[in-house]
Amino acid sequence: MPNVLVIGFDPHTIPGFDPAPVAAGIERSSRTFAELGLAEDLFLIDFAELGGPAETKLVEKLRQRQYDAVVVGGGIRKGPGLLELFQTVVNLVHWHQPDTAIAFNDNAGDSPDWVLKALEQRRDR
Numbered sequence: 001m002p003n004v005l006v007i008g009f010d011p012h013t014i015p016g017f018d019p020a021p022v023a024a025g026i027e028r029s030s031r032t033f034a035e036l037g038l039a040e041d042l043f044l045i046d047f048a049e050l051g052g053p054a055e056t057k058l059v060e061k062l063r064q065r066q067y068d069a070v071v072v073g074g075g076i077r078k079g080p081g082l083l084e085l086f087q088t089v090v091n092l093v094h095w096h097q098p099d100t101a102i103a104f105n106d107n108a109g110d111s112p113d114w115v116l117k118a119l120e121q122r123r124d125r
Contacts, residue, residue, distance in 0.1 A: 001038065001039050002037075002069065003038075003066065003069075004033060004038050004040050004067060004069045004070070004071065004115050005041045005043060005069075006026075006040060006041070006043065006070075006071040006073065006111055007043045007070065007071065008042075008072075008073030008074075008075055008076060009022075009044065009045050009047055009076065009079075010046055010047070011023050011026075011075075013045075013046045013047040014047045014075075015047065021108075022075070023108075024108075025107055025108025025109035026042070026108045029108060029109055029110070029111040029112055030042075032112040033112050033115075036112055041065075041067070043061050045057075050085060054085075055088060055092065058089065059092060059096060062092060062093065062096035062097055063096060066097065066099075066100070067097055068100060068119060069100060069102070069103055069115045069119055069122075070093045070100050070102055070103070071102075071103045071104070071105055071111045071114065071115060072093070072102065072104050072105075073105055073111075074104070074106055074107055077104060100122075101115075101118035101121065101122040102118065103115050103118035
């Protein structure tokens with residue numbers, strides 16, 4: 001069973017943000033991962049822990065097991081002022097999981113589709 005790590009923001013920790021749509025998308029993706037036989041592991045960043053604590057926790061997570069694919073969520077890529085975090089997350093994944101496929105989702109609900117594409121690309125290389 002392939003292991004997948006999904007990295008994103010905990011939608012309940014973002015000030016002034018309605019977490020319901022993202023939380024529903026995460027739940028939908030989790031069900032789809034299970035239906036596809038993919039073992040999903042969530043790493044949700046507390047928005048208040050950006051910088052040191054979040055990065056330290058991510059490194060710990062990446063050292064716990066080998067992942068076949070890692071998803072970097074759209075909120076990390078698309079959010080204003082988050083380019084440095086995005087770069088850090090991608091580099092940490094690359095340095096600690098050099099053989100994993102890296103996927104990027106468009107929204108919280110489409111992660112499984114992008115993981116399948118990334119795993120296929122990895123197999124073809």
